[in-house]
Amino acid sequence: MPSASAPPQDARPTSPEPPPPGSPGDGRDGYSAFDPLAETVKPSPADVAVTRRLSRPGARRAEPKPADPPGYRLRHLLGRGGFGAVWLATESATGKQVAVKTFRHVRALDWPLLTREVEKLAALDASRHVVQLLGVGWEADPPYYVMEYLPDGSLADLLDKEAPLPPKRAAELAEGIAAGLVHAHGSGILHCDLKPGNVLLDRDGVPRLCDFGQARGVGAGNGAGTADDSASEARTGGRPLGTLFYMPPEQVAPDAAPDARWDVYALGAVLYEMLTGHPPHRTEELSDRLKACSPGERLAVYAKAVSESPRPAEHLKVRGVDAALIRIVDRCLTPDPAQRYPNAQAVRTALRQRSEDAARRSRARWALLGPAAVAATLLIVGALIVNRTLEAGRGQVVERALEANALSAGLVAHSLEQVVNRKRVDLERVVADPRLADLVADAADAGWAPGPARTTLFSYLALVTPEVTEEQEAATAEGAADLSWFLQDATGMTRWRNPPDDEVVDHSFVWRDYFHGLGEHFDPETTASGSLPPVDRTHVSLPYRSTSTEEWKLAITAPIRNERGEVIALLARTVLLDALLSEYDATKRNVTREGRADDDAVRYTRVIALFERQSGRLLDHPWLAERPDTETAVELPDSEREAIDAALADGRGSFRTDRHVDPTAAAVGGQSFAGAWIASFVPVGGTDWVVVVQEPRDDALRLLEDLGDGLRLVGLFVAGGIVLTLGGLLFWFTRDRAAA
Template identity: 40%
Template sequence: MNPDQTHPQNPNDQRHAKQLSLPSSALPEIPGYQPLRLLGQGAYGRVWLAVDLNTRRPVAIKQFLHGDRQNLEALGREIQLLAKMSAGRNIVQVLKVGWDQSPPFYVMEYMENGSLEDWLQQDQDIPIKDVVRLVREIAEGLSFAHGKGILHCDLKPANVLLDHSRQARLADFGQARLAGDQASSLGTLFYMSPDQADLQSTPDATWDVYSLGAVAYRLLVGQPPYRSEQSAQSLKSAKTVPEQLSTYRRMIQETRRPRLHHQRRGVDKQLAHIVDRCLSANANDRFQNVEQVLVALDSRDQSRTRRPLYLVGLAGPVLLLLLMLMFSSRSRNVAVEQSEQSVVQRAMESNRFAAQYAARTLEAELVNLFRVVEDESQREELRSHMILCREAASRDLSLQSTQVDRAREIEKLKRLDERLQLERYLQRRIDVLAVRRGPAASLVNSLFVNEGSGVNWGFVFADPEEGKSANSPVGQNFAYRSYF
């Protein structure tokens, strides 16, 4: 069963389509154009590839072979809708109409790369960046059409054509309806929403939103949502169109929402959520128009652009610790030098060898202490806690603003769950140091962490009782300190 299957025709329609499908042995004569070959045919007629004899430009000509009143009305409606969208960048353009010809026809742009369905038949693994681009281009085309008061009502890969650069262009508005039109319009199985499959329903923009989500799902997964051998067989078993539509609605409303797109490599949570919301069985839970889909895509792009900034935010505290280590190293060298000089002087007065031993012992203790600082600054768990604190502070606090009560913001920071988790982590680390670091542990009396701008986020003592009596530096800015 082709994934682009439309709903079954009744016997009369089938006989009519069969007659139209009989092969044509001769190219038609169309004034001003030279037909080259048949591109396709359907219920209304045939589409030919032709050349404009004046410009030598390749064009597509849709020729209506049965000029009865119903077909002519359908032709007229489709041409009028396409004419209203003549300025749409993502919509196939009508170039000429031959009303007075027999049979009547209209000329439109020729899309040399065929349809999106053709591409999917050739390549099931379209890159994610191309999927997002195509979904955006289709949404922009729908947005333009909706702005003109036109609902497509039959969006599917076969009705999305690709120009020379493979940009999406909407085509085939044969099932389209004007906004406010009360006449129902059936789309294609597995692409139309369950509410569109109700013959009593009124056309709505959310129909096209659902179909857009179904096309996006097909691009990501390779098959439309809800399609399986079992579901296809259930629909095929229906004896009448109303029975089939009822089965289709029930299938979508009662079956678990499709999740295969979440498993596609490279699909981020925001993109998966956009597809999920488009495919909501309840129309009220979908995006209410395609403009909202475009806004969601823009928001996703902005989030991906900001992602490197988060990495910079992660590097900030690490760089701070490295700077502190560098300045502390310089202080250590000075301290060691001064200690050695002092010891040497005393050794000259008493015992030179004892003084040298004391100096080496002090140096070893300082080296051990700074090794502790360096090791702690490189722990991944510390970085993770710093990232969580930064995100929570950005979301819930305004410490950098001059328009807020700073004391109140500091109190909120002290109660922030992510910051408390950071302090609990620091307390665990200082306890571990007391057990594992040997002689250097006695020198580690406290641990504190400042974020990139100098604001203190955590402060703990080796002795918890000492911490209770000390004034908390949390929320204070220490950027003025020389070590910072």
């Protein structure tokens, strides 16, 4: 091979041309090593004799330097083969470096074979993808020819260092090799031994074809070889030349006519090796089988193995290898020549189309990236604007709800304050009458025994207190009317009740908070009559369950004093607890014991409740209307009680929150009150009560959230439309046209 960049190989078995650099047995170390898998022709006896002589110790090391060719100055030896050597030389006129190939054993040379490569190089002189012939000196001793020098080595050298190559680089090199083959085929020359060692790389990385020593000519349109080629083949027994694993199976036939599809297969094999690091079908098992075969059997075994083996598939696993490149490799390497690309121009066109498609896809992606970025930016900005608008709207809705609830709670608190004050004032007016104190004293002096004193007292109480009938008692659920009146002596014994109730009269209730005012109901079994002192001022009691009606109620008690100022009895009036707010909270009138209204689950849109501020104990709430059979105390959490105290201490007059958790939600039957509530707390003047007006946060924000969901849905439709449009355009501009 005329190597323009590296040392030549040992003598070819059928041609005096040295092999290319990078091929097996290239002789770069000064000695040649014949690789039985690298050649397809058995060497002649003369070739073997030359090889043995050159392999003797010292025979190759004593390469004599020939005389300088006219116009050139030899520098140093690049490599040698069985029939010659390649020298690095400098052109005397320009100083340009060239490669000079000289031949030995002039008389033993087959001149037609020697001149064939020169003729092929001369015919292909116009292509950049073929090593250029610069001059010939056949009449010199020794004969020589001059080629351009490519110091970057061969594709085989590159693969030894960097294999496998990136798919993009491999495709570029394959397209350059195809361009060289197109020029050669267009000049009537088939390479017939294309492999990485026969492809040199210039300083720009452009591939150059070399070693046309095994090239064949093609006839005018029929693919037949020339007369010189036929003569050469006759001298080699008609056996075609080439390199295993780079030649198609039909090339091994002795009578095979040279075909452009041979080079197509070899180009596919080179491309496959660039992608995977090794040529197709080369495995250790097949290599061992071929080495074990005789030279006459080796070609038949190789052809059968390539024809019957599954198609090479390692390139399918290489990252970055696209479908178009896979189709090109597969079609080049198909064993059936009829299914192969017809010529190198078809391969070059496919590679160029793939490259153009890749560039078009890249341009399309970048072209669509702008609209996509603008659309994404608009969607993001729109989403941010919508979210911020919704957040601002939520804040305004919550603030307005808090204001409305605070106003409602303030009105309810003021109304309750008036109701309690009125009941307190009326009660205090009754107990302030000295006659009542005298009558109580007389009854007490009589030991509360039946008699004139007790009868007179009870008659007087009936006159000064409103009469409460059973019908009136049942009607108290519609308002804040008195549920009952009763009189207790200083020991806690109930002496009188209106309406009468035998379960209450003459029974001790010293353990009730309305008697002692200590903020707690004690155990009736362990609290003896007279063990606790009565309250000494008007007192609003803790809620309690009535022993007669089982209803939750509270009592307002006022002390009755004698002339010495001693408390001798208590007069009390009671109010049904869940009737305090009934005229303000309509939900309480629609709730049954089971917590349902009109056969549907109750949905509370607004709740008014009453709590005791210091203890946080629940006083009134729609939940109480369900009459849950539980004695579990329901109280405000400490955090809210502290927040209420802080708000009152700061003079704000109310506490507001949009994350209130109703304490009844955790109690039996309180599931309807679960979730976050927008609530305002306002104290009731003159009492230790706090009115709470609350509404579900989700309900307050529902309209706004529905609007937000609608906007998000529109945004999703817009985003989906943009994605589909851009995706469709991207598919249209980047689709694989070759596959289509």
